[in-house]
Amino acid sequence: MSDGLAGGYDLVIFDLDGVVYLIDKPIPGAAEAVERLRGDGIAVAYATNNASRRAADVASLLTGMGVPAKPDEVLNSAGAAAAVLASRLPAGAPVLVVGADALVAEVRDVGLTPVFSFEDKPAAVVQGYGPEVGWRILAEAALSVRAGATWVATNTDRTLPSPRGPLPGNGSLVAVLRTALGREPDVIVGKPEPALFTTAASLSGAQHPLVVGDRLDTDIQGAVGAGMDSLLVLTGVSGPAELLAAPPERRPTFVAADLSGLFRPAEDLRLPLRLDAAGGWRLTRTGDRAALDGDGDPITALRLTCGATWDGVPVEALEAVSPAAATLLENWGL
Structure with a gap:
């Protein structure tokens, strides 16, 4: 252990x-x-x-990266969304799928019928992230929800992290329909x-x-x-x-x-750290302002400053005294 x-x-x-x-x-x-x-x-x-991969595919991807994983250790919002739909709809009901092939497969596996057109009279719309999602399928989804289809979103993450920086996530695509329909999804499944x-x-x-x-x-x-x-x-x-x-x-x-x-x-990691000094850093509070001085582990400094801001010091009222503290606050975007 x-x-x-x-x-x-x-x-x-x-x-x-x-x-x-x-x-x-x-x-x-x-x-x-x-x-x-x-x-x-x-x-x-x-x-x-992320609803773009099935559990088995995620486990395979992880294993290929050297991260050991089994399919039954993976829970994703695609499978959870399909389970929600299966609990609400009769077997075989048409569901318009906005997302990747993995979400289509999950819907099919729970005994529902994936469709891709408003003309198929979908009983529900399920929306998950897919890199190929575009205007055409979003238009079909908007028409379907406006006609009474239940709208289920796998998640509303605004962005996806990537080596190049944050990219639009499913939440950004959900926002397209939210804008067009003037309403929120009926169900949001994921975190x-x-x-x-x-x-x-x-x-x-x-x-x-x-x-x-x-x-x-x-x-x-x-x-x-x-x-x-x-x-x-x-x-x-x-x-x-x-x-x-x-x-x-x-x-x-x-x-x-x-x-x-x-x-x-x-x-060494617990939040917040409500001390005046730790690990080479000192935090001095004066009224509604706080000043960071010293040098040391950035995580310790972050825990100390959380102790101040979580107790009411505005983030913009944090000040640096030492050069190391100034560099740290700049790196934090403050």
Whole structure:
């Protein structure tokens, strides 16, 4: 059993995009982290909002990257959305699919009929991310929802992380229909809804799981909603500036630069750090302002400053005293 953070949990649930890989490239250290967890006897699961791949395809992709995974360890929003539809519609009902082939296959596998035209009188529209989604299928979806079809979105992630920077995600495509229809989807299946996390814990029999994610608005908010501890890693979408300004429902239990944090002492990563000084840094509060001085581990500085901003100091009221602090705040986009 690991003596680090992960050793206090019986299951680690990983988000994928921005945590384990970026599109199709593994994040350095991810494979080693998963192997070490397995060697320590800690169960792992993968929960992703990306609906463009089936569970078996995700497991195969991970395994090909050197990250060991089995299909039954992968939970994705495509399968969850299909399950929601199957519970609401009669067998064989037509469902207009906006998304990748993986979502089409999931809909078919639950006994429903994928269609792609308003003329097929779909009973529901299911919308997931697909790199080929364009105006034509969005137009068919708009017509169908306006005619009364139930609108189910696999997730509303605004962006997808990539090696080149954030790219439009399913939430951006959902926003197209939201604008055209003037309404919200009837059901949003993926994170921040807690179902993917609670299902992963239930399937493994875990009593004390840890969620690892890169997004405050999906992974971390979903973990908070599920009543689970969470670790934010800074390898994907959410960065220090967003963490400093996070509302209570989006605040992780821990923060780390990357997955190596799983093997550091939990108290070195816990949020917030309400001290005047730690690890070479000093934080001085004066009224509604706070000044950071010194030099040291950036994660320690982030934990200290979260202690101030989460207690009411405006993010824009953080000041740097030392050159190292000035560089750090600049790197954080402040």
